[in-house]
Amino acid sequence: METQELQREIRRLKEEKNAVILAHYYQRPEVQDIADFVGDSLELSREAATAPHNIILFCGVTFMAEIAKTISPQKTVLIPYPGAGCILADMAFPKEIEEAKGRHPRAKVIAYVNTHAQVKAMADIICTSANAREVMEKTPGDEIIFLPDRNLGAYHARSLKGKRVILWNGYCPVHQTITLQTIEMVKEKHPQALVVVHPECPPEVTERADFVGSTSQLVRFVEESDAQSFIVGTEEGTLHQMRKKAPEKELLLPDPVPLCHQMKMITLERVHKALKDEVYRVEVEEDIRRKAEKAIRKMLELR
Ligand code: SF4
CATH class of the missing domain: 3.40.50.10800 (NadA-like)
Incomplete structure (x- = not known):
């Protein structure tokens, strides 16, 4: 058909x-x-x-x-x-979490939504990239095990006061390919473009960005911003809604294009x-x- x-x-x-x-x-x-x-x-x-x-x-x-x-x-x-x-979800399994809980008995477990159901069942609370910061702030206690995305956890932990964040060593292979170098290569040709990225990107990329947000926050930012040109640091499918909502804006992707085959x-x-x-x-x-x-x-x- x-x-x-x-x-x-x-x-x-x-x-x-x-x-x-x-x-x-x-x-x-x-x-x-x-x-x-x-x-x-x-x-x-x-x-x-x-x-x-x-x-x-x-x-x-x-x-x-x-x-x-x-x-x-x-x-x-x-x-x-x-x-x-999801390759990121495959980076956290119950046995390892049990061991981490044993090493940090006071810590609350915050599981990013990109986890299997068995892992969610072991968590105190779930978060997404849109509300991770809020969940970290509102979770009682002064110690958090944040899993599985180390980049998302580190991004919010940087400015979180009064809590120790124990980061898991997982990452999204799609966002991990977005490097400072690939962003700078686009920026050189389009110096006026704003850099907008997902918090699953590596720390040096989120530090460099003009705006960091979940996919829906990125779509909204592009739509509402006065700027005309954007270097988008997330999976390329997001550009479809950006184009629909802001057809007049110029949208640029790093090379290689971030693509989730799954x-x-x-x-x-x-x-x-x-x-x-x-x-x-x-x-x-x-x-x-x-x-x-x-x-x-x-x-x-x-x-
Ligand atoms: S982009 Fe793909 S691999 Fe990466 S977190 Fe999302 S679903 Fe998982």
Whole structure:
């Protein structure tokens, strides 16, 4: 089927089955275009928690679909390609966390949303890149184990007062490829461009940036800023919404282009099959689900 025909058929199936399609900013443009809601992890978690539909079709990586199932266990949650994992989430496992807790018994565990459900179940609270700072500040006690993204943790720990932050040694390989050198190479040719980056980028990049924020915060910044030109330090899919919201702005990417191959595993063909056949169902073991839900809801209740 051609792209438009597939999109039409997906929209028809969506109505017929009372399904909602949630898509992350890093999805392919044609997938974002059939979604009911495009957002970052925090926004998508909130949307999944309140969606009145029978079926949630999640266009993203597996941990995101797991969150939807964790907070809406009565609903059918589908992911079009169950092999779409997150390499960062694969950097923290329960046994290592148990050991870290043993070494730091007073510390509260803050798990970034990019973790498996078993890891969330061991955390005191979850955070996303949009609210990590707030979660760190509001978590009681003076010691935090922050996992798994060392760059996001270090970015906020720099200015956090009165708390010791123990950083995990994980990182997102996509944002790790964004270096000071690759940013400066673009800046040399476009000296007027503002540098806007995601906090998963290495510390020397976030220090150099004019603005640091989650994907939705970056989209909003580009849309609302008076500047005309931006060097964008995050996954390239984000530019699709930036172009829609601010078509007159110049958007530049570092070379190599930051691209998450896991996110791009979700294609229109797979979305179509997922809706038509109601596959692949996401399940989370009940004991883990209940514990993970508690940590996620603590985050969602923060205002
Ligand atoms: S961009 Fe990085 S953190 Fe996000 S899903 Fe891909 S590997 Fe995981």
